Amino acid sequence: MPEAPPTAAQFAAIQRGPEFAELRRRQRGVVCPAAALVLGWYLGYLLLAAFAHDLMSHRVSGRVTVGVALGLLQLASTMLVTLGYLHYAGTRLDPLVTAVRRAAYHGAGWPAAQR
């Protein structure tokens, strides 16, 4: 049955716990660099497209230019980053979430209904 959400005090207690600190550290440790990388890679493409005319116009093969190739590469990299992050979240982050929930049950006294 659905349980009541934790109270404000319980939330604060959970946040102070070591399991949550570990989860937050691990999550920030992957999400922030990943977002920075994505933004950087994209900004790189953007700035090249805006200002590096000669480089982006260079023919790679036939009529395909560096610009076209990089654009299509952005498509591929998007899929790769998505799959990579979702896999990481599923295998490395979810067990930590389980640990936090366990600690909440045993330590912070939540959920109250099942005690």
Added chain:
Amino acid sequence: MTAHLGAAPATGPASATGPVLANIAVFAVFVAAALAVLYRAAGRTRSAPENPAPSGLALTGEYLCATTLLGIAGAIALGGQDGFLYAVGLLAGWLLYLLLVAEPVRNTGRTAGDVLARRMRHRQVRAASAAAAMVVSVCYLLAQVAGAGGLVALLLGVQHRAAQSVVIAVTGLAMVGCVLAGGIRGNARVQAVKAAGVLLCAGSLAVFLLGKFGFSLSALLAGAADGNALGDRLVEPAAAPGGSALARLDLVSLGLALALGTAGLPHLVARPRPKPGGTTQDGTTQDSTTQDSTTQDGTTPGGALARRSMAWATAILCGFFLATFVIGYGASAMVGSAAIEAAPGGGNSAVPLLARRVGGTVLFGLACAVAFAAILALFARIIRGASRTFAREVYAGIACRGSAEPAAEARVARLTALFAGLLAVCGGVALSGHNLALLVSLAFAFSASATLSTLLYSLFWPRFTPTGALCGCYGGLLSCLLLTIFSPVVSGAPASALPGADFSWFPLTNPALVSVPLSFLCGALGSVLGSGRGGAPHRQAELEVRALTGLGA
């Protein structure tokens, strides 16, 4: 970029769109069929799709619109590789949404606005958030009106700019009336079905084109160059003439808006919604969707399903943008840039004209009908969502101080929807000279300026205060609005709303480069210098724990 990518000429050589009566007849038949399909999809059940693929489709359907397809393909057909930037930017935005925002939003509410509401139970902040959402939505809506009206103008073969405006206005009013009468609902299933329809059309066109050019990228690009006035320069950046340094900066601003605007979009609902699954003896969750108590993945019920939906949505998006790439260049190859520019709507007509070249009047009517129905579905979704939120937060929250009658609130919501729709019609008529993707990117600029800073600060900065939220939201919103009004979008260029006047001292068509940093600055200063209550640490704790673990969802 705007002057060359999609400006509709006031007069020009007669467009080759064929007999008007036949076009309209075919279009009417297909539109009726498409709307019937959507109507059935909406009415069947109240719950959202629960399998990953349809759920991913629903996500895509909300994020993309047919106007995006029309606009991007048109931009590529006329201006070359620069047009593909829209696609790359939208994908980057989707990734940033996925990494930073999607799971927290899913765990704390439905949309980005809920995150802020959970962090600050502060009426004015929530009202500001709703007002910002309304502005973003009106921008998005006016792009939809311009798109749908442009399609009808194309079918009717209307060349003169004034007559086009009338057609767009009438179409827009019909759309508003249709939505207010309750004829079209924009729920998740509708979005999924609509996305499937658009994808099917775009995918088929793309596969046909690839086959025609022997599945060779080089051959496709060569064909595109032959059909284009820019010739071989099509695949280079800044292919269109008039590429000053400021115009390149405009490109950067546009790119920033696309990438940063996704995260705060008010109508993106994180799916699937968590369902109550109960907690087993040792505190892990019993995932009700997998019906298997041994799969203790520890996330909220449906967490694994949500991940698979996101993976599907990303794959669909990548495939979609690949299709727009092929269709854009293919349109240049098969229709030619001259014919596209001469047609009503300019670059925005590239895809229907290509459909006509490939499959005659039938495919022309079908393509227009699918696009029209898709536009209408998203229009309904956005206008409903924005007006309900506005009525709830501004009317019920501020004017009635939290105690409004449901009937009165519903009435206000309808009035708001009507007003927003009328605004969108006016805006759509005024800005119909622009490329549709450009109009959508304006909406993204507003989203990035008004909601991104408050969203990120709420999630990641403990010292964020309500004063900071108000400063960041209004600072970004007002600066974006002012800069847009004084930009070439509104005056001073052939495609702008008022081509005769020129009060545009801001040189960029997209203000994101200025307004987004300003919004972050205002938010930070407002928090640090303002006298607001110190940020309510227990709410920050609650938000953070919910966001990362889904506890209490």
